[in-house]
Amino acid sequence: MNVLVTGVAGFIGFFVAQRLLADGDTVYGIDNLNDYYSVDLKKDRLAQLLPHPSFGFEPIDLADRGAMDGLFQNHRFDRVIHLAAQAGVRYSLKNPYAYADSNLTGFIHVLEGCRHHGVEHLVYASSSSVYGANRQVPFATTDNVDHPVSLYAATKKANELMAHSYSHLYDLPTTGLRFFTVYGPWGRPDMAYFKFVDAIANDRPIQVYNHGKMQRDFTYIDDVVEGVVRAMRHLPKPLAEDAFNTAAPYKLYNIGNHSPVELMRFIEIIEQALGKTAAKEMMPMQPGDVKATYADVADLSADVGFAPSTALEVGMDKFVAWYQDYYARA
Numbered sequence: 001m002n003v004l005v006t007g008v009a010g011f012i013g014f015f016v017a018q019r020l021l022a023d024g025d026t027v028y029g030i031d032n033l034n035d036y037y038s039v040d041l042k043k044d045r046l047a048q049l050l051p052h053p054s055f056g057f058e059p060i061d062l063a064d065r066g067a068m069d070g071l072f073q074n075h076r077f078d079r080v081i082h083l084a085a086q087a088g089v090r091y092s093l094k095n096p097y098a099y100a101d102s103n104l105t106g107f108i109h110v111l112e113g114c115r116h117h118g119v120e121h122l123v124y125a126s127s128s129s130v131y132g133a134n135r136q137v138p139f140a141t142t143d144n145v146d147h148p149v150s151l152y153a154a155t156k157k158a159n160e161l162m163a164h165s166y167s168h169l170y171d172l173p174t175t176g177l178r179f180f181t182v183y184g185p186w187g188r189p190d191m192a193y194f195k196f197v198d199a200i201a202n203d204r205p206i207q208v209y210n211h212g213k214m215q216r217d218f219t220y221i222d223d224v225v226e227g228v229v230r231a232m233r234h235l236p237k238p239l240a241e242d243a244f245n246t247a248a249p250y251k252l253y254n255i256g257n258h259s260p261v262e263l264m265r266f267i268e269i270i271e272q273a274l275g276k277t278a279a280k281e282m283m284p285m286q287p288g289d290v291k292a293t294y295a296d297v298a299d300l301s302a303d304v305g306f307a308p309s310t311a312l313e314v315g316m317d318k319f320v321a322w323y324q325d326y327y328a329r330a
Helices: 011-022 039-049 065-074 096-116 151-170 192-201 221-232 263-274 298-304 312-329
Strands: 002-006 026-030 055-058 079-082 121-127 174-179 206-208 250-255 280-282
Touching: 002 011, 011 026, 011 039, 011 221, 026 039, 039 055, 065 096, 079 096, 079 221, 096 121, 096 151, 121 151, 121 221, 151 174, 151 250, 174 221, 192 206, 192 263, 192 312, 206 263, 221 250, 221 298, 250 298, 263 312
Parallel strands: 002 026, 002 079, 026 055, 079 121, 121 174, 174 250, 206 280
Antiparallel strands: none
């Protein structure tokens, strides 16, 4: 298939593109290479994709309507995997307009491109952040998610609603994937695991929010990629009767390890991988943050025959090995 991957120089996009190319698909990637985090890291990811004969790339900003129109007019995409977005919960408190531009305006450009150009299936990134401060665990896609606690989460919830409307109105198959704390080699430097490893490795203290009373469902990148690719190849079927009396070819899945880990245990695992002890600064809860995440993946397992399972100890060993190698060469 000919697949568009947006955010192809990003963490998940890079690995998804690699997997699709290995599977024999043709991949066209776009990315605006913004400076939210290291542009050099994004370029180093991209450099591994560019030599592949079945890979094409164009630097496009999702918010550029003309460029997005041209993208869909000039290429015939069978499937679209939309991973580009302005990421980060805390950054959304400082720069809300970036989230409106990328996550709302950019998403409508993707939807319109899919609608008008015969795309068979749109798979897009949502986030576990849509669950907000939900106290019912594990988090299921049938839970109410009407109370986001950050603008980032609100934009991801908006994406799900926008996708549903296009599925309902235009019979466009869409699948939203709620990712749970994705980690691994080539990961994002703004994520806690990356910050912790970098700080401990360089003898700096780490900031431990909510005094360590947090849980996260850490999901290794290989598991996320497997879930994304399987979801892409599994078109959602419209239900004759669903809870909302629609028949849209629309589906949501959690992609998480369904095994939350206490923050202090998480820090111990990093210390073991590095062979160093962290100096800790205990901090209060941060605005927009949540105390726990925990994915129910029963429907993902039932529909595509897969559920993430990589143990955090295994995944963090791989991340630390990559980190030490990458920055030794930098």
